[in-house]
Amino acid sequence: MEMLEEKLKIDKISKGTVIDHIDAGYALTILSLTGIDESKNLMTIGVNVSSKKYQTKDIIKIENVFLNETQMQQISILSPNATISLIENYKVIEKKKVELPKIIKKLILCVNETCISNSNEPIDTEFLVLDEKPLKIQCVYCERIYNLEAIVFTSKEKKEKKIIQRIQL
């Protein structure tokens, strides 16, 4: 009976954002990368939830939080099929799919030390998206190619942030 009580408490989000159809296993990485994990607002997260469209998926609901353009792009890199719904009065007032840009600027580091983006020149990183899923991107300067697992993200604090390698338990 206790479970039932928790359910009611957890699921009420009157106003905020639902990030749905996240690739299974990527919700926690998305929370960390976007900085949403530091929010003091109510969040509910489902990981490895069964889905009709795909086999499993993740889902995040956050109260009183709305995403900015950088966060939407970060999500599109990790989960190009993710959808973003805006909630008001418990209802979806807007729903959109994230859009992976053709060129990803600033959000990813090139780990090639000799790449000009790592020199003292004030040059922002730029990666051309070769394939969406599985992701394949190429540095426009040194032409190095990366898949999703090899990507190192730039974080808010300008420190490197490596996405968590998912391991089959």
Added chain:
Amino acid sequence: MEMLEEKLKIDKISKGTVIDHIDAGYALTILSLTGIDESKNLMTIGVNVSSKKYQTKDIIKIENVFLNETQMQQISILSPNATISLIENYKVIEKKKVELPKIIKKLILCVNETCISNSNEPIDTEFLVLDEKPLKIQCVYCERIYNLEAIVFTSKEKKEKKIIQRIQL
């Protein structure tokens, strides 16, 4: 109406573990530290959920996963009031409070470089728990004192793992 559907899908856990009464904001750190975040099983997580007992709390439900002694101790360090419930057939069959040991062995690193636990000697770290909440621990070798925010955990991969500093947004 879509929300309602998701709710049903997310909340069914027939068999597994519920970690409840986690200090607000620590669920994601617990998932990462214990390695549960790498599970392929269904997980639902509530962060900053309103609570009767405390003001807000976090809660984690994981299907088909049962915690080992190391994971329970890691949780007790981050959230000494957490409770662990074992679920079978949608019912709680056992419920216990985590127990913070009087001496914490191996789970935490001493960052004092001159501490003997950081020498080439095969000495496991040991910390005496001075206060439970807020946590205050002392290295039994070099006597350096740490609060929760200063703790560096040892992780499965023997790499250092710093708990995420929570920031008011």
